[in-house]
Amino acid sequence: MNQSQQPGEHVFLELRARDAWNQREYHLALKTAAEAAAMARSNADDNAWWNMTFLEAECLKKTGAFHDAQRLAEALREDVLTQRYPDLSARVSTFLAGTLQGQGDLALAAEEARRAVAMAASAGDSPDLRITAQHALIAALAESDQIDDAWEECLRLAELITPDVNSQTAGKAYWVIGNVAYLRRDAAVGTGYHRRAASNLSPSNDLDLWARFNRASAALRLAAGVVEPETLECIERAELAASIVGGSERDKLELSLTRAHWLFLTGQFDAAVERLRPICEASSLIASQTAAEAYMLLGQALARSGDPLEGLFQLEKSQELFRQSGAPDREAQVATLIDEVHRTADS
Incomplete structure (x- = not known):
């Protein structure tokens, strides 16, 4: 171990990286996470190294560096720790599905999301993990115009939403089900699910997520031709939240x-x-x-x-x-x- 490193120093860096992430200072979080990952590696702390490397990938995605995020996540997927634990594999594949979708590679995104769903199902009793993976699959299918398949996956997703599920996770699940309902031209069902999503998502918990939800809800309503005051309210809420968050x-x-x-x-x-x-x-x-x-x-x-x-x-x-x-x-x-x-x- 390098003599300049003090015991627990990499833990301090991890905390700083997480704090920067929570403050939406993504470039600082990226730099700090990379330092923490390198120090954890030198200390043979594999768990800390994995978590900080994954955070690096998340920061890259947040800053718009989708290709770099994809490459880092693909390298992480090949790591022995990821391959040993299905929950880690599910997290990486879910993340990869999102980065591929963000680059317009919809077929590969769906393929990666299916892998995430399979790994999440084998990870044991982890409803949040399964919901997040299912969410990624539905989003990829819907974006690639496989609406009927996406709706079938929505019905599976709905079965996973129980009172034990975290409210933010439930909110995101209702959000994606509503999205697909709108794409099926069922505006009434879409609006109902988006209202459920809004009641579970809280701007005080995650203002950035709240902004993205309201923008997406408005976009789907507009795509369905729903031009009404509630749609405009979604746009205005998204614009107000974005003016605070930045993005x-x-x-x-x-x-x-x-x-x-x-x-x-x-x-x-x-x-x-x-x-x-x-x-x-x-x-x-x-x-x-x-x-x-x-x-x-x-x-x-x-x-x-x-x-x-x-x-x-x-x-x-x-x-x-x-x-x-x-x-x-x-x-x-x-x-x-x-x-x-x-x-x-x-x-």
């Missing part, structure tokens, strides 16, 4: 996209175009399927505001991005929009 550039772009969608659906096409252009210009910072949604909205808004030629150009970009992401239903949806703009322009 990554990706978070800000996704929230701005939700507001742009509201503007489009309420007939404010010029305002929607003005908001959508910078989102599309920075589309490399968001998942490809999310970028495709932005280009789709921009194309529609341009066509409605009197510029069908540029609108078609943006819609073609959207179609290609949905194709790359492995979202065939939404690719077909954009193809229909392109035909409509052509017919309108020719008439």
